[in-house]
Amino acid sequence: MDRIDAMQAFVRVVETGSFTRAAETLQSSRTRVTQLVQSLEAHLRVKLLHRTTRKVNATADGAAYYARVVRLLADLDDAETSLSAASEAPRGRLRVDVPAPLARLVLVPALPDFHARYPDIQLDLGASDRHVDLIDENVDCVVRGGTLSDPSLRARHLADLALGIYASPAYLARAGTPVHPHALDDGTHRIVGYRGSRTGPPLAYDLQRGDEHVSVHGRPVMSVDDGNAYLAAGLAGMGVLWLPHYMAREPVAHGELVPLFEDWQLAPMPLYLAFPPSRHVSHKLRVFIDWVVDLMAQQAPAILPPKAREAPPA
Structure with missing residues (x-):
């Protein structure tokens, strides 16, 4: 034996x-x-x-x-x-799960840099918004936005993602442009709902303009559980979206989405990297965590104030 x-x-x-x-x-x-x-x-x-x-x-x-x-x-x-050769060249299989939009728009485009630094690490990347059981599925870490659903996990704060509210030109031509966030609750407009892995009633979105505070739930025309599908529904004109700025940047530049309520502020969404409390943080996981922290510092600079909230797809 x-x-x-x-x-x-x-x-x-x-x-x-x-x-x-x-x-x-x-x-x-x-x-x-x-x-x-x-x-x-x-x-x-x-x-x-x-x-x-x-x-x-x-x-x-x-x-x-x-x-x-x-x-x-x-x-x-x-x-x-701790041996010098191993420290210089971490190796082995690393299983990671991240939100689909973050994988498509941020992580995957930057992976050539990670592979160039650590060619002996085999990265098995899951791109999903589903709940992942890190122990049962033998996943080394997950990246998730919003409040972590499992408080027992160990977590590293990666960023606070700036959020905005958007709609497509086709939707605004059909429904009109809302001038106040309350319009999203009064029956005039519809939103695209995002379920993620959460259960229970949808959470409210808090907005602030000067001393004025409002809390909006919105009236969903549909709900999805995937970030890419959520964005696609908004681009198709189904309803109003809440999006991290990194997801909206390109559609806004191409005229596919229009920012709404730009004089209002939304609380940013925290982004975390989480791993099991009993799992040893191997050298390959350490270098991956440090790399993701540096990457998100470039993609999502620090936002003040860093008020945490649940939000649509990370």
Whole structure:
């Protein structure tokens, strides 16, 4: 038995709650993972896991052993990456999930720079707005806008994205140009709704002009759960949009969207990079985080005041 392999298999089973999912994330077979864990239990002469038809849970001894093994594996990784060659050339597979518009407009165009710096990192990039279970799906980190739904995650603040309200010329020709934000609530106008991974009623959008404050929900004509589809619906004239400036910049320049309420201010949307609290921050993840922080500093300079809020797609 390779004890390190067995420890890694045990950790993944505990984190995913399944031998099958653990095998998938380790790119191994269920039989192999099962054999490794059984060998580890035999070596320790302790039952580490409760197995049922639906779920695998750690025993009391298994939970205590898991906590120590996670630290041990992290120390082992630190020892390897502290070597000069490893520090200069981080390597390995890095699984990341980011909002689709951010991937298309910001991240992917800049990736040649990242690859030139770190050619030995294989980046597996998911572009979605869905909820990602970082443990079950073995994802190293996600980038998300708005308030994080899981407070247990560790997070790095990346930027505060400036927001604006926009509509297409076709929509304004049909519905007229609203002169006050209240027009979005009084039945005169329609918005495109954005669901994302949230549940429950839609949140209000707060606007300020001098001493005047308004809170607007809008009347959705439709709702979508993808940032690119959200933008496409607005460009097609379906309704009014709330967008980060980086998403609206090109359509506004081409005359495809028109800014509304430019004398009003909207609270910016925080952008975070999040990763599991139990996951060791490897050298490859560290360099990726630092690279994204620098990239967003260029793409979304600091905004004052940095008031947090939930908002449409990041």
